[in-house]
Amino acid sequence: MSTDVKLVASGARAPVGTTAESVAAAVRAGISRVRRLQVPELRRQSASFLARDALLDPGEWSGAARMAALGAAALAEVLGKLAPALTQWNAEVPVLVGLPEERPGWKSADAARVVAALAAVGSVRLRLRVEPRLAGHASALEGLQEAVRRVSRAGGFPLAIVGGxxxxxxxQTLAWLRERNQWLEAGARTGFAPGEAAAFVAVMASPDARRWGLVPHATVRTTTTARETRLIHTDDLNLGEGLTAAVGEALAPLGGTQVQVENIHSDINGERYRSEEWGFVALRLGSAFRDASAVHTPVSSCGEVGAATGALNLVLCAQAWRRRYARGPRALLWGSSEAGLRAAALLEEPLSGSSRVGARQ
Known part of the structure; x- marks a missing residue:
């Protein structure tokens, strides 16, 4: 789907920061909150790598409770940034939030706690309709695709919020990760440091953003989804076919030009499956990128942040353009969920609109 939709506000909460700006600055600076910690509640008490939000209760080991607090903080930041422009606003706003796929310690019923915390951030004039999407890593980018449809003229919503x-x-989740050898421990060659985060972005069609006087942070050009049938934790050899389909469709507007994508934001997290999957995509579509091996990920700073990854990458991408340290005016974002959902999005720096494709190399 080719679009001209703008990201107009963002919020984030992660182990390295409490706002979109501070998180992005910390990730860029290479600051990390990944530490070796013990979890006394687990029977096996050897220290493993974790990344925690230090402002939350250190004795709280309920994922749903922590998600509710993180999500409410990040969403409140977005609404606070929108407030000066929307003083006369009286409308319902869809909030499409990506959440984890079901796993030990997290069931579909737990989403109600997070949804309630997010809905409470709204107000009488700004009524939030929170729609959870329990689809894991790719869920926020899939939500972006739906948000783009909603804010189009046919969709009937001038504003939508996307997050993870x-x-x-x-x-229970940590014990499950350890059983599956996904939890990174000293001496391990693969695996990840379990982390936590929340991020949200507000999106509007370009005419509405101009009408409300909101400065765009990024332009959404395409959003795509696909399915992968050769899944992680199976014996099937994943050749990246699903992700290739999603990325290829996202790059379609650049076809037939000499334009290359300079920035890549991903959910590569230290697991061999994800790195190899991107490797196959790079082999097929590498000419579309200035450097297909230069892939940005928040994992080294924030740990593995699962369903928050896509939304956090949207925030990091937009902040890179706002602070003028991005490598160029185009960015590809992609996500890979364990159950097979693949999603990708092509974003551009606001000043580089479609009429200027190819002007900045």
């Missing part, structure tokens, strides 16, 4: 929230800091 996740926390692996649940005793």
């Amino acid at each position: 929230v996740d926390s692996y800091h649940d005793v």
